Structures are given as structure tokens and as C-alpha cells.
Amino acid sequence: MNVAPPSQEKFPSHAAFYNWLGSRSPFFRLMEPLRRETTGQAYGLVLEVGVGTGLNFPFYVPGQVERVEAVDPDSAMLVYAGRNQEKALVPITLTQASAEALPFADQTFDSAVVTLVFCSVTDPMRGLQEIQRVLKPGGTLLLFEHVRAHGAMAARLQDALVPLTTRLCGNCHWNRDTLQTVKAAGFHITRLRELAGVMHPIIVVQATRVYFQSG
Template identity: 40%
Template sequence: MAGHRHPLFARFYARTSTLMERRLAAHRRSLLDGLTGRVIEVGAGPGANFAHYPPEVTGVLAVEPEPHLRGLAQTAARHAPVPVEVIDGIAERLPADDASCDAAVASLVLCSVTDPAAALAEMRRVLKPGGRLRFFEHVAAEAPARRRVQKSLDATVWPLLGGGCHAGRDTAGAIERAGFTLTHLERLGRADTGMPFPAAPQIIGTATAPGERP
């Protein structure tokens, strides 16, 4: 997993994410509200979501490729209100069986995966028919001028500074192209989350995998 080692960014992200949690905690609770059964969290980072899983979740398989963040997530897992197993792995090759999860969670991760289409195909693979994908991601701005700035940054310095992050992706479109059906989508901005441009705006929502839930 050498290509997924970002030691400087990981330490910076861990510190800044702690400072942002006062603004983000409510959105994390909203993201996870109503989940039940077995959940796979893709790109768990330092484990900031763990404290907000509802008791109806029977277990979380948390996948994180960056070693420093994975260590922090393992510590956070010990204090989670539900069972959480933190493992090494990447979004494009999830270490989970077909149709083994009731829900998947992607939180500020689809911006940084190498191949978003492959990552979403993997989430669809491991979800049961009708399973839910919960997502909270920063995306391309609506204003053309801001989108151009994001595109320029994504092509130059932003991925280097942000651990592979691309600020201007069309994540909602990618989710639909992967075969999911969007059932809820809300746009957020800096006033909602405290995250500045180019990491603003963000989207939070739910999509459903093909098939009917048993």
C-alpha cells in the first residue's frame, strides 16, 4: 500500500479534522442516522464517524489504507458504541464478499480515490440488493468561475497538498453512473460545515443499490 502513504497529510488531516468536528458532528449523525445491520465504511480516516453509528448497526468493517490514519481509527474503534473492525484496504478492491453488507458509507473519500468508478462499483458489489450508500463528499462548485479554479487546482497542486484529493469531482453523477439511484441529496456550503473553498461545496445524501431489499 505504499502508494497510499501520505504521512504529512495524514497528520495534518487528523489535527484539522478534530478542530472541525464541532461543525461536522451533526452532519455525521445525519449521514449515519437510520442505518441497520452490517456496514462497510470506505476510507474511514481517523474514525471520526465511529461515535455516531446508531445501535441498530450490528458491525462496521472500516477500510483505511493510510497507516497513520488507520492507527487512529483503531483507537477510535475501541470507544465506538457498536463493534468496529478496522482493516487495511483500498476502495477499488474492497476486502469484503459480494452482497455481504446492508449499507456502505463514503465520507470525504471519493475525492481522493484513484478511480471513483471502480470504487463505486466495488461498493455496489459488496452491498446486498437494495442496500444503501450513504455519502458526504465535497464536490464541484455550481458557479462556472469556481469550477474553473477547482479544475486548475486539481490538475496542479491540490492533489499533492491534499493526499490525492480532487476538489472538483462530479460525485453525484458518478454515483448514478455506477448504477445507484439517488434517493436523497442535499448541498452544503462553508456556512454549514466550516470547510472552505475549494473543499466547498459538499453534498450529503443516500443512494440505493439495484434490486429489492429482502
């Protein structure tokens, strides 16, 4: 694991809470089909951005996936991910890094998996451009995210609660229009599903890296 020395005894509370939720929350169990669907499409050399505690690990398909390079800026999350590595049927390497500065060469990966991450990335556009850079031309972005509500009232309520969600839920901006950012970053959307939810809609996206984007 390529991780700066973490405090293994006393985890920052968000990582510990997320790990606890991952094993017990019914909401997280509801996410499992989405994890299976999204992660199950990954192929070749795979990048997972914002790996968290490694909840996607069991869903990588051996034979289809050669290896996974998984990154997260939070060393405490990576300690939990390290414990969950044994649930994977494919080789996984963990590295401490953020989406905005991926420590990989241009055009390295066949596919990239991102689940529930871009709500908390500091600079989402920069992060998506970095994913473009390290994907091979024709490479696939597989993503699901909770996004900005469609209804004006619900979106305004999301906006009002962002100061709370960023503080309590690991910098979560639950009012972000991530689909727009994926498109603006230059990805070509090849499949899109929107799951209804008044305050918590979710997008499931498959997109292709169509051209080289420098810097």
C-alpha cells in the same frame, strides 16, 4: 485490526495533520451534524470506506448497527482509527484496503458509509462499483462529499488548484462531480441535499443498490 505493519513512530504527515485537524478545526466541528446524520442512518452489517481517523465512530447507533467493517488504504490513518475505536458503541473491525478492491464477498453489507472520500480515490467509478458489488440488493449507500462547484468561474478555479490540493491534501481532487459518478455507477438516488458553497459545495446522498453489477 487487519493492517500491514505501519510505522507507528513516524506517521506520514497527511494522516497526522488530518488527525490534528479532526480534534481542533472549527470546520471539522461544523461537519459533525453531517456525520451524525449520515452515519446515524447506517444499519445492519455496515461497510465504511475510507475511514480515515475514525471521526464517524461515535455516531453509529447501537441496536441499529450490528457491526462495522471499516477500510482505508493508508496504514497511518488506520493507526489513528484504532485509537478512536473506543469512541464507538458498536463493534468495528479495521482493514487496510482501497475502495477499488474491497476484500469482501458479493452482497455482504446492508449499508455503506462514505464521507469525504471520493475526492481522493484514484478510480472513483471502480470504487463505487465495488461498493455496489458488496452491498446486498436494496442495500443503502450513505455518503457526503464536497464536490465540483456549480459556477463556471469557481469550477475553473478548482481545476487550476487541483495540482496543489492533490499534493497537499492527500490526493484531494476538489473539482469532482461525485453525484454524477454515483448515478453512473448504477445507484438509485433516494435522497439528495446540496449544501451551498461557492468553492466548496457539499452533497449529502442516500442511494440504493438496485441491481447486481458484475466486475
